[in-house]
Every structure is written in C-alpha cells, then in structure tokens.
Amino acid sequence: MNILHIISAPASGGAEVYVKDLAKCLASQGHNLHIAFLSNASDVGRDPVYEENFLNDLKSSGVNIYIIGNETRKKPWLGMLRIKRYISDHNIDICHTHLAFGIIFTALSSVPVVYTHHSMEPRWGKLLYQVFNRLVDEYVGISNKCAKALESYTMRNINTIPNAVSEDKFIGYKRIRSPNDIINIVMVGRISEQKDYMNMLIALTLLDEKLKNKLKVRIAGEGAPVLKSQLIGFIENNGMENIVDFVGVKTNIPEFLYQADVFLMSSAWEGLPIALTEAAVSGLPCIVTDVGGCAEVIENSKNGIVVPPKNSKALADAIIHLINQPKLIEEYSRNAIQSSTQYSISKSAKLHLDLYSSILSK
Structure with a gap:
C-alpha cells in the first residue's frame, strides 16, 4: 500500500513522534510510506538539530520525505497543487492527514482521505467542518473523549485509535x-x-x-x-x-x-x-x-x-x-x-x- 501522511513539521511534538513511529512500523511491514511536512522546523521556531535526527531516522527506515512549503499556510492553493502532483507522481493509494491544512490540500486529489484529530478543541467553525466532511472519508480520534468531541463537531461516526509508541x-x-x-x-x-x-x-x-x-x-x-x-x-x-x-x-x-x-x-x-x-x-x-x-x-x-x-x-x-x-x-x-x-x-x-x-x- 502507498500511504501518504501529512503533518506539521519534523519537530518534537507528540503527534509528530507518533506519525514517525507509525510510518516506520508500516514501512517495516513492506508498505511504501511517505510523510509530507507542511514546514521545516526552522520555519516554526523549532530545534534544527532535532529535525536533522528526526529526518535521518525516517530516511534510514525507508520512509519518503517531502516538504510542502511554509508559504502554503498563506497560499493554500499552492499546497493543493503540490499535494496533487505528489500523489500523482508517487501513485499514492490513501492520504492520512494530521492537520486541517492537509484536508484542504487534498481538495484537488481523488484518493481517499483520513483525518486524525489530535486535540479536544474544535479549532474550526461548524461551517468549515461541513466542508471537511465532503473531503474526508474517515475521521480518527486518538482517545475516546477526543472521538466524542470530534463527533460533536462533524456529526459523523469517528474511529478511535489510541496513540501508541514504538516498543x-x-x-x-x-x-x-x-x-x-x-x-x-x-x-x-x-x-x-x-x-x-x-x-x-x-x-x-x-x-x-x-x-x-x-x-x-x-x-x-x-x-x-x-x-x-x-x-x-x-x-x-x-x-x-x-x-x-x-x-x-x-x-x-x-x-x-x-x-x-x-x-x-x-x-x-x-x-x-x-x-x-x-x-x-x-x-x-x-x-x-x-x-x-x-x-x-x-x-x-x-x-x-x-x-x-x-x-x-x-x-x-x-x-x-x-x-x-x-x-x-x-x-x-x-x-x-x-x-x-x-x-x-x-x-x-x-x-x-x-x-x-x-x-x-x-
């Protein structure tokens, strides 16, 4: 399976570490894994040394890396075009985004989209969640409470997959x-x-x-x-x-x-x-x-x-x-x-x- 994850930056956050470990695990099972980062660590004031170790760990595990570009935060149409091109060039089967920008960036693509919500907070208004519902095939909550919260925002059934760590x-x-x-x-x-x-x-x-x-x-x-x-x-x-x-x-x-x-x-x-x-x-x-x-x-x-x-x-x-x-x-x-x-x-x-x-x- 060709799987693309979208996450914010190669930094020391919990969601980032979780996605890295998940990608490495799936890659070790023979799947083709890709992680697209919205930004570099330096773009968002994070530790560049940590970023280097983070990316080297992914590369040594056979995970493909792509930087979408920090400028797409203000120019989302560029993110849409870049993700569409990446999905086409790499024959991606499914896109799993861990941030809302990633949902927007998949708007021009035809592959199924999964969105994991890593918080209890809605972050976006109800109208935008209705837009997301048209783009997202399945939602994931990282705990039972997070899943219930996400259900109240989207009015959709939510899959619960708790956060995990590499043994x-x-x-x-x-x-x-x-x-x-x-x-x-x-x-x-x-x-x-x-x-x-x-x-x-x-x-x-x-x-x-x-x-x-x-x-x-x-x-x-x-x-x-x-x-x-x-x-x-x-x-x-x-x-x-x-x-x-x-x-x-x-x-x-x-x-x-x-x-x-x-x-x-x-x-x-x-x-x-x-x-x-x-x-x-x-x-x-x-x-x-x-x-x-x-x-x-x-x-x-x-x-x-x-x-x-x-x-x-x-x-x-x-x-x-x-x-x-x-x-x-x-x-x-x-x-x-x-x-x-x-x-x-x-x-x-x-x-x-x-x-x-x-x-x-x-």
Whole structure:
C-alpha cells in the first residue's frame, strides 16, 4: 500500500513522534510510506538539530520525505497543487492527514482521505467542518473523549485509535520504580500555555520544606522564551532553583524517563499526549490532570492519580499522597509495565491498516 501522511513539521511534538513511529512500523511491514511536512522546523521556531535526527531516522527506515512549503499556510492553493502532483507522481493509494491544512490540500486529489484529530478543541467553525466532511472519508480520534468531541463537531461516526509508541525504543528502558531518598519527577512537553507548568510550580510552593527537599523536577522540552523566562522568574522568587530544572530537548526520551521515579503532567488541555503513553510504557507512576484522554490511560493502566486541571492544591495533594507511600509508587509502576502492550505501535499500525483497507475496498 502507498500511504501518504501529512503533518506539521519534523519537530518534537507528540503527534509528530507518533506519525514517525507509525510510518516506520508500516514501512517495516513492506508498505511504501511517505510523510509530507507542511514546514521545516526552522520555519516554526523549532530545534534544527532535532529535525536533522528526526529526518535521518525516517530516511534510514525507508520512509519518503517531502516538504510542502511554509508559504502554503498563506497560499493554500499552492499546497493543493503540490499535494496533487505528489500523489500523482508517487501513485499514492490513501492520504492520512494530521492537520486541517492537509484536508484542504487534498481538495484537488481523488484518493481517499483520513483525518486524525489530535486535540479536544474544535479549532474550526461548524461551517468549515461541513466542508471537511465532503473531503474526508474517515475521521480518527486518538482517545475516546477526543472521538466524542470530534463527533460533536462533524456529526459523523469517528474511529478511535489510541496513540501508541514504538516498543523497540523501550528495550532496556523499563523498570519497576523503587524510590530512594530523593524522588526524581520528570515532565515532558513543549513550554507552552497548554502544558501549564505554572500550575505545577504553584503546587510545589504548597508543599512543606521537608517534602520539597526530597524532590527533583526536570522538564524536557523547548518552547516560548518569554514564557520560560516567566517560569524561571517564579522559580527564583520562590527559592526553588535547586528543585526545578529545564533540561531542553531530549533526543532519547526513553532514557530520560528511565532515570525518573514519577511522571507529572499539569496540562490545561490535551488530546492524548504521547509523553504520557511513553511514561506508562516505561513503568512510571503518573500524576496527570483530567484533560483529553489522560484519565483513560491511568484508568487502563492503573498507574497513577488524576486531578482536575488548573487546581494547584489538588496537584500538591497528589504529590504528597504518592511521595509518602513508596509502596504505591512500586504498585503503580508494576501495573504500568504489565499493561504496556496496549500502547504498542504495532497494534496501532494494524488498526490503521484495517481502516485503510476498508476504505479502499468500498
């Protein structure tokens, strides 16, 4: 099967990593995979070194790469012409887009189109979703809650295919957590309003000094310099320089997670973050906010605590509850590893192939 995915840029976002792993898995099964990126990393202020490693990983796995061009954001007709030409030149059987621009770009093409919505937010008005309905053959939601939200926007039946991760990346990077005197907490995600790191920082100020001195919080991700400066200012004003550390982009997330005792997520909104599924696969106990499909991961894995978003007191209470019960950390960790196969990229690949085949057989 000749499959074209359309995604935003070769960057460190969850959707991008998921599509990369999915494409590599399908390519290893003998399918011809193509990924068209709307932009280069530099066009959208992302890390060029990460982009180079990202693209080299795809090339070495036999995945074809195409850059549509950042200018098509303002000139969508160029994107339509370029995608039409690419589909024709490469005999594409099915186009799977992970952003709305990709739907628009397929308007002049005749191949079936699948659209995966990676968020809970509608992003577009009802009128535009009616236009999308004429162009999209099948919709996919990355969690049950995301699927229900997308159904309310489109009034169409939605396929649910949960986010997944490559099992191979975690070979040698799984373990049952048994915490020591210092509890290493990690967070993974772009420094943005969505991740609501300030919620986490305020929660830390609510802990007593004895407990704070037992914690180390490391945050992996790139992001807006102004927001990062504000967060660092809060850290300094509250004397938490020895507790919280921004470590930048990590190219080996499984290794980064392996070194930790607890995964923490303080997001204000989500779809189903890849970082959370990676944390579960690695065997990490998790504390997450109840946004998007995050509670579904915790419920399925029985590996953590769910708290309301934008509630620093609830987040602080969850940290206290978990840190004061080392046996609970061990129990959650064991549960996470035992249930990790449900997030296998090979399982996700099969579900996608079944969907593609059902569309092409119509």
